[in-house]
Amino acid sequence: MSGKATEISELLAPTVEALGLELLGVEYAPHRSGGVLRLYIDAPGRHVGIEDCEAASREVSAVLDVEDPIDSAYTLEVSSPGIDRPLFTPAQFARFAGEQAKVNLRLPVDGRRRLQARIVRVEGDSIVLAPEEGRELVVAHENIEKARLVPDLVALGLAAAPKPSGPKRGKGKVDQES
Structure with a gap:
């Protein structure tokens, strides 16, 4: 804020x-x-x-x-906060640890000012985010310009679950013998 x-x-x-x-x-x-x-x-x-x-x-x-x-x-x-709830304080980030958030930064961290990441934890006034698997980014709370949760529309029942990807099947002709 x-x-x-x-x-x-x-x-x-x-x-x-x-x-x-x-x-x-x-x-x-x-x-x-x-x-x-x-x-x-x-x-x-x-x-x-x-x-x-x-x-x-x-x-x-x-x-x-x-x-x-x-x-x-x-x-x-x-x-109301809505399903894409804004996050203003470290306590709010801590409450939603494990959730995805879109975060806009005042100053770039690791060359980025905008990112979507999983909230890992809060350490004092710093928010630990994971923009990619196995990688953590520590961001000072005062460097966060704006942050919102990214709702899981499937879990909320507002979108269909993605279909599992398997081998693609073509629509080829089947040879028939008489």
């Missing part, structure tokens, strides 16, 4: 938690004609519903109106 997003997250977390929800993280994208402030919320032990997003939006809007942490116009969006 950017400095402004971190500041806003710290400001709004108690309000979201008072609703029995968890503030996963904040994205802030300023723009001259109006930026976007996006909050990702979770509901421990259940799915986030539209009612949760509406309640969080109402309460958070009141805090933002009073504290006014953003100088320009912006649109507030409150969202």
Whole structure:
């Protein structure tokens, strides 16, 4: 998260938690004609519903109106994490160890700024990723610009399992003897 997003997250977390929800993280994208402030919320032990997003939006809007942490116009969006859940903190990476994630880095590591990798473990403020089998890459959390889980659509029942690859069979003619 950017400095402004971190500041806003710290400001709004108690309000979201008072609703029995968890503030996963904040994205802030300023723009001259109006930026976007996006909050990702979770509901421990259940799915986030539209009612949760509406309640969080109402309460958070009141805090933002009073504290006014953003100088320009912006649109507030409150969202569930979805199946391609964003990852904001080392604890969130640790929770999803073993899962695949798409990661964008601020500075290249091993010559790469974008990668898809398995989350291996968290060591302090570093995330250990495995972009390829048998190879690990250690990335400082502050070097991660953006990260999202890559959903396993087959496991979620949203895609068919790949067909096993075996010997290819041609459609040749069969000689017949009379």
